[in-house]
Amino acid sequence: MLVKRLxxxxxxxxxxxxxxxxxxAVEEIVSGRSEVLDIIMQPAVxxxxxxxxxxxxxxxxxxxxxxxxxxxxxASQSLLDLLEETFSDVDGFRINIFALEASxxxxxxxxxxxxxxxSREELHNDLVEGAKTTKIYISMIIxxxxxxxxxxxxxxxxxxxxxxxxxxxxTPNVSLSLATTLGDLPLFKSxxxxxxxxxxxxxxxxxxxxxxxxxxxxxxxxxxxxHVGLMEIVLALASGAAxxxxxxxxxxxxxxxxxVAVALMPPLVVFGLLLGAGNYSLAFGALSxxxxxxxxxxxxxxxxxxxxxxxxxTWWEAKKAKRATLLAIAGWxxxxxxxxxxxxxx
Numbered sequence: 455m456l457v458k459r460l461x462x463x464x465x466x467x468x469x470x471x472x473x474x475x476x477x478x479a480v481e482e483i484v485s486g487r488s489e490v491l492d493i494i495m496q497p498a499v500x501x502x503x504x505x506x507x508x509x510x511x512x513x514x515x516x517x518x519x520x521x522x523x524x525x526x527x528x529a530s531q532s533l534l535d536l537l538e539e540t541f542s543d544v545d546g547f548r549i550n551i552f553a554l555e556a557s558x559x560x561x562x563x564x565x566x567x568x569x570x571x572x573s574r575e576e577l578h579n580d581l582v583e584g585a586k587t588t589k590i591y592i593s594m595i596i597x598x599x600x601x602x603x604x605x606x607x608x609x610x611x612x613x614x615x616x617x618x619x620x621x622x623x624x625t626p627n628v629s630l631s632l633a634t635t636l637g638d639l640p641l642f643k644s645x646x647x648x649x650x651x652x653x654x655x656x657x658x659x660x661x662x663x664x665x666x667x668x669x670x671x672x673x674x675x676x677x678x679x680x681h682v683g684l685m686e687i688v689l690a691l692a693s694g695a696a697x698x699x700x701x702x703x704x705x706x707x708x709x710x711x712x713x714v715a716v717a718l719m720p721p722l723v724v725f726g727l728l729l730g731a732g733n734y735s736l737a738f739g740a741l742s743x744x745x746x747x748x749x750x751x752x753x754x755x756x757x758x759x760x761x762x763x764x765x766x767x768t769w770w771e772a773k774k775a776k777r778a779t780l781l782a783i784a785g786w787x788x789x790x791x792x793x794x795x796x797x798x799x800x
Contacts, residue, residue, distance in 0.1 A: 464526070464527035464528065465491070465524060465525065465526065465527055465553075465554040466524075466525050466526075466530045466551055466552065466553060466554060467522060467523070467524055467525075467551075467552040467554050468522070468523045468528045468530065468533070468534065468537075468549060468551055468552075469520065469521070469523075469549070469550040469551075469552065470509050470520070470521040470522075470523070470547075470548070470549055471518055471519075471520055471521075471535065471539075471545060471546060471547065471548040472518065472519055472521065472541060472546065472547055473517055473518055473519070473544065473545070473546055474517055474518065474519045476519075476541065476544060477519055477521075479540065479708075480521055482536075483533075483536055483537065483540065484533070486604075487533065489521055490524070490525050490533070491524040491525060491526070492523070492524040493521065493522070493523050493524070494521070494522045494623045502602065505762045507538040511544070513612055513717075518546055518600055524554070527553075529672075529730060530551075534549065534575060534602070535551060536787075538712075546611045548723070549575075550578055550669065551575060553576075571772040576603060576640075577632065577701055577702060577764065578632065578636070580701065581628060581629040581632050581641070581645075581701065582641055582644070583627065584625030584626070584628070584629055585610050585625065585626055585629035585630075585633075585641060585644040585645040585648050586644060586648065587647065587648045587651055591622060591648065591652070592651075592652075592655065595622045595623075595652045595655045595656060596655060596659060598618075598622050598719060599656045599659045599660055599719075599723060599726075600657065600659065600663075601613060601614075601616055601732075602614055602618070602660075602719050602720060603659075603660050603663045603723050603726075603727060605675070606673070606676060606720065606723055606724060607663075607667060607669065607670075607673075607727070608671045608799075609674055609675050609676075610675075610762070611675065614720060616673065618719060618720075622652060623649070623652055623718050623719065624700075626645050626648045626649040626652065626699055627645075627649065627694070627697060627718075627748075627751055627752060627755065628644035628697045628698055628700075628701055628755055629641060629647040629648075630646060630752055631646070631694070631698055631751075631752050631756045631758075631759060632698075632701075632755075632759060632764070634755075634779055634783075635646055635756050635759040635760060635764055635765070635777065635779055636672070636751070636764070636765070637776075637777070637778035637779065639765070639793025653722065656719070656722050656723060657722065657725065657726045657729070658726070659726065660722070660723045660724075660725070660726025660727050660729075660730065661719050661726040661727070661729045661730035662730060663726070663727060663730065664683065664726060664727035664728060664729060664730025665730035666730075666732045667732065668729035668731075669727050669728060669730070669733070671728065671733055671736050675720070675724075676724050676728070676736075677736075677741050679720055679721045679724045679739075680724065680736045680739035680742045681739050681742075681743065682739075682742050682746045682793075682794075685792075686743060686747065687746060687747075687750055689717055689747075690717045690746065690747035690748075690749075690750035690751050690754070691750045691751075691753070691754040693717045693747075693751055693754070694750060694751035694752060694753065694754030694758070695754040695755070695756045695757070695758045697751065697755060698754070698755040698758035698759055698762070699758060699762075702758075702759070702762050702764065717747040717750075717751060718744065718747055718748060718751070720749065720753060721740045721741075721743040721744040722744045723792065724740040725737050725740035725741045725744060728740060741794070742793060744792055745789075745793055746794070749786050749789055749790045749793070750790065752786055753783065753787070753790070756779065756782065756783060756786075760779070
């Protein structure tokens with residue numbers, strides 16, 4: 455195949471394992487597609503399957519072929535959908551997706567106006583892993599809580615920002631938004647469990663610190679997080695949108711994680727500190743700010759995924775997901791309205 459030379463391009467290498475008899479079907483699919491830059495076919499050394507119990511089994515075979523397709527990242531999703539739709543029921547079918555970091559000789563483009571966009575499969579895989587409760591996640595939550603509490607008690611903005619760089623609550627929130635968008639119940643449950651566990655750890659740890667140490671409610675870093683205003687809601691909406699974009703476009707996740715963490719960790723830590731110190735009225739204000747931010751971040755995340763065209767592959771999955779998304783958005787909006795009403799009332 456004649457390959458166009460493209461420069462500074464976001465590329466994906468799609469690797470497909472299939473029976474040899476399906477080779478012609480693959481050629482028909484990729485034929486004439488402008489996003490396909492190159493295709494290599496070779497006999498597969500083996501075909502592999504994973505058993506129900508998780509045991510990895512390898513079966514040597516000469517009846518399979520390994521196909522590698524070099525494709526533009528921004529257009530990879532449609533090709534992946536077509537391949538899955540055509541071969542998902544074929545025994546031995548498997549797709550592996552690789553982000554191509556370098557290629558030599560370099561590929562040069564006639565137009566540099568291309569955007570790098572993560573496919574649904576890559577995004578889903580990253581966030582499924584990120585929604586799991588792991589020892590690393592728990593450790594990050596604990597470390598971030600301690601550093602943030604120290605920063606708040608010392609009225610030190612720099613230390614608080616240092617705690618936010620850890621950004622432990624970014625991935626569970628983005629996972630929750632994606633699960634809502636796709637109507638993925640297992641991912642939703644996993645993300646919710648991980649998020650709630652993180653929240654519980656922050657509250658317990660900061661409440662213990664607030665009980666043991668003196669908490670001065672007049673400190674700027676505490677008093678500023680005991681009420682909800684329009685600017686806080688706008689910050690949370692922007693943070694949620696940025697968090698979703700960081701996973702769909704490879705934006706700097708660390709910097710965006712800080713934005714999300716600023717909206718979540720400090721008010722949650724302040725709530726725990728005030729709760730431990732017995733200052734319940736101000737603690738309620740900090741909790742209200744945290745909840746308003748949490749709801750706004752998830753609303754903005756869902757809206758951003760929808761705007762990015764992230765949706766299920768099949769029409770029946772899309773129909774189910776649309777209903778789940780509408781119900782979830784309605785639920786988030788209702789909770790936000792109730793929370794704002796309570797805040798205005800009291």
